[in-house]
Amino acid sequence: MAHSDHFHPHGTAPSAATTAAQQRARESLPFTDRRDFDEVTRGFIARPTVTRIMADAGNVAWDFGAYSFLTESDEFDSIHPSLQRQAVLNAHYGLFEVVPDRVWQVRGFDLANVSFIKSDTGWIVFDPLTTRETAAAALALVTEHLGERPVVAVVFSHSHGDHFGGVRGVIDEADVVSGAVQVIAPAGFLEHAVAENVYAGNAMSRRLFYQYGALLEPSPFGHVDQAIGKKVAAGSIGLIAPTMSIEDDFEEHVIDGVRMVFQNTPGTEAPAEMNTWFPDLKAFWAAENITATIHNIYTLRGALVRDALEWSRQINAALYRFGGEAEVMFASHSWPRWGNERIQEVMRAQRDTYAHLNNTVLHLANQGVTINEIHNVYRVPESLQRQWTARSYHGSVPHNARAVVNRYLGYWDANPTTLIPLSPKDSAPLYVELMGGAGPILAKARELISEGEYFLATEILNKLVYAEPGEEDARMLLAEAFEQIGYQQESPSLRNSFLAGALELRSGLPSGVTPTATGPDLVRALTTVQFFDFLAIRLDPAKAETLSFVANLTTPDTGQRFVIELSNGALTTLEGAAAADPDVSVTIDRAHLERAMTGEVSLAALLTDGSAHLDGDGSVLARLGEMLVDFPLGFEVLPGTPGAVAVPGR
Template sequence: MNNKTLSCALAIALSTGFNPSIFAAQTTAVPAAIEHVDNHFDNKGKPPSTYTVEFQKGVRNTLPFADKRDFEEARKGFIAAPAYNKIMADAGNVAWNMGSYDFLLAGKDFDTVNPSLQRQAVLNMAYGLYEVVPDRIYQIRGFDLANITFIKGDTGWIVFDTLTSKETARAALDFINEKLGKRPVVAVVISHSHADHFGGVRGVVEEADVRSGKVALIAPVGFMEHAVAENVYAGNAMNRRAFFQYGLLLPRSPYGHVDMAIGKNAASGNIGLIEPNRYIEKDFESVTIDGVQMEFQNTPGTEAPSEMNTWFPQFKAFWAAENVTGTIHNIYTLRGALVRDPLVWSKNINNALYRYGQQADVMLAAHNWPRWGNERIQEVMRAQRDAYANLNNAVLHAANQGVTINEIHNVYKLPESLKNTWATHSYHGSEEHNSRAVINRYLGYWDANPATLMPLSPKDSAPLYVEMMGGAAKIMAKGKALYDQGKYREAYEILNKLVYAEPQNTQAKDLLADVYEQVGYQKESAGVRNSFLAAAYELRNGMPNGRAPRSGGPDFIRAMSTELWLEYLGISLDGSKVADLHFVLNLKTPDNGEQFVVELSNSTLTSIKGQQAKKPDLTLTLDRSALEGVMARQTSFDQLVADGKATFEGDRKPFAQLMAAMTPFTPDFELLPGTKQ
């Protein structure tokens, strides 16, 4: 394997944390532009069963749908919507298409969508410019997964969070300037280290203006490290799993994708990253820019490892970042990420409640809609505070009485009082997977039963179950009977075994898909719905073909530390190919003064910063700026040597063997057996 292939593997992993729709935008199998409202988009798809229809009726009859305050708040302050509903990317593809969700505005109840989730999906159809605080704070909603917020200063705009892509952010800035008068951007505040909040930064500001200090770019401490590193190590796996959580293959349809809980979905444009010129490092820190007073509250370890809220004392407005939105969030993210801490989350909401919430007149956030009136703000903040704390405390209460990770999702229930509060419904997370995450955080994945400590792989255990159950025909008959009785969880328990044992059994995969589909129709959580429906799609049609995603771009390569890159190489290494090789490399990057020792031993690659081996096998010297060309797949080490930009001193043979043992990760592996075409 050559060095360009190695860099390709790195770049693929880099892309996953920044925009889950990148792959979808380039995948030939994605039918996202097709709308199927009255008819199923898949010729194998099924309508909602009588059990699903009755389930949806039960939801409509038991939840407080008469409470319309969210709809009033979502409409409040509306100024104008653009004449267009598509935003094009510079590359020529559609970066954003709000119109693809117009079926949600038809006023029809869809029995293929949980009524509570449909309600959330309709609320997220807000599209256009909204006034939050008269003549001072504005939001543009519906241009991307997140909101972009504009604060009117004495001379210009202070922009809070810049959406996912350059194109959608640029469109938002153009639109507010068109409607309210053109003003320069004097500052940008990034609330946290997720791409739907910083990826569009180049659409609202020039990097040179940030570098010169003309424009302040403010972020919480740790922002750059987490923005780049959070999803690198397992990035390729996360990218593939995003097909399920984000429903990347599902058409926008009552039978498919309807919402992502905190917005419709992420845009597919150019994602950028500019290093901030000011970091908020204290727990609470006050800043005044262009006449606007702001107090920042650092909230690390909540929705993101680096995140902050903001209080505007002049306007009595509280910006809740992504810590208090229109849903209970993920404690465990289905695409994969480090488990979050609901107790820390609850405590940070409580701190904000007592410091700001008791005097705030409006609360707005990076997603969903604002809340007005102090009583209403305190109601929502207390409810979400209690929901996160209850999740933590009640799950651990059960765990301390012997309930295990494999049981808790069937035991934990949100208190009835919180079920009647819309703000505590889990449209992004779910009570099931969040409760399991709490036990995993404290006790790990093992339930203390030795049989589950080192279980057989599913493909090895499944044939035993199939044999003991009397073969495929009996399992199919029982699975169909369970499906006909609306016992979907029991049905997929046994059909999943059959599909693993016989991955080419089309009838088994189709029946399992039918089961998954009904479960998906019923689920309130958008991510869980998408996961079941996407699994059904792949069982019926196979997993997607198409090109792997492009890299996160030069901004992310520049921002990625050499140390992080070397650690990722250790993950990329197939140690079995270099089992007998011991190799010591000194790496020097003179332009930034860094030095590393990279050592291969025992099939493992390790590195240490700030050291040099006394007797290395090889010394590689090149500027960090030149190394970035290799990392970005724009050049190779051989070409850098030929251009006089890199030198090797010593034996290059072991280095060549090391490079040949690197695995070019691509997200083209099966999540379900028998689905790879």
């Protein structure tokens, strides 16, 4: 199939309205500033000879050639010109030198970069990608061109999977246990790394189909980029617990001869994150706090809303502490910047963009602009719009503006009508009835689409699809409107969301291998309380109301005890306590409990072989197990989507 052809039989070409919108963008953006193109290729050493990295499971974990179509044309009207520029920059991959004979990066092997700092006796690895397979391939490329050296330390800059998940591709856990390798992370890393990916992990994975376009085909009409990298690798995710936690705001350490000053930045891009300054190299590692895009204040896959003001403050702290001396700034995404003037320019632009977002959104909110209006009112100042580093690719101006309101004021717009809203499937039939039924809605939607009024078309088509999920013409027209909106988006998070919605409306839930947010290592890393908190989330609430019990749990190898209680349909767990008269008591080493947590063996089997001991009424535990729900990944998002699993109560 030629890349000029749409990958879907019902796909549409860019309309006249979309083509005109792209041309306006081309005329308004500072395309004469090509410094990023010089920086992205600087220090290039080599690319791998292979074209694909295969996963242990047999699927393709990473395809280096998937985005070669980006070089086939300077202008795709199905891609916002600013996004196309970012996508071309992110398509550069291979081994790059950052600081002569001291710092290298492997870029374009995964969503993130992996960085290698030469120490006295080996490598210090910063952020070993998402999967074991891509990280191992990156290390192999480094070894091929720079020589074999042992990895003596790994630094996790923060608690997102694309920065720690590939750790088993660069080190062996036995070397960590022996003390031969250190694993360094910011305070709170382990708690946040596992909680974010487990508690709401299934919902996040499903929403990742939208924000990350996980099952969209790479194509000018499909997936083109993910702003901070091409996409997320689909392989084996792992986790090795840190041996050193950075606790202070600023903390200096010498690791195998390399002097590093860690700057804790909690509450910025991640709840546990840190920058690093290399004073002897005049090099600043910006983690994911400063990349080649304005990031998400609210990430569409789902996560706690971030603090734009704190983000700005932490960049400011780095600017005044390290920015005056820095000669190179590199990060876990995008490409480095060299020269002190250039570094300070980028730091100030991003500092000011986050600060302006926070302050101006609240300025407007304090005058009555609501969460349902702010994205249509807030504007980034022209001085920032003219700087590529202040463009919103991973985030977007509309959803970040709404996020600031949500952080301070919540989701309610203070109109009582929206305080207890009807579910869409309940309200939609009334709208459809008042609009005269499906016929007039479809006719009006076709008229609006022909006029390029895609958002207005989605307003009425969305009501019809909810009211009559089997109405295929409505789904096809809504998909068409979604697709044109997607083509026009500068942010791939928005583009992917609209295009993924169009794909599911047309064909149902796509098949294919998707990135995973969890794995056995992450489950084992849960504290015992976190594990039972996750079981509480999995409980079928209707069934749980029929059972109540109190249980004591003791893990002798860790010296911990817990009381677990089910009452009123809620499962609660308290560490450091024990009930005086429990219904059941279980004694099991944490090491054996972890085998049950990962599904390697059942609790019943552990009781049978003597690895666990039970006193009291064991039937309550069996009944508890019967009440646990396995969450379906393919649950329905858009109504009437073929192949999706309907969610109870919708």
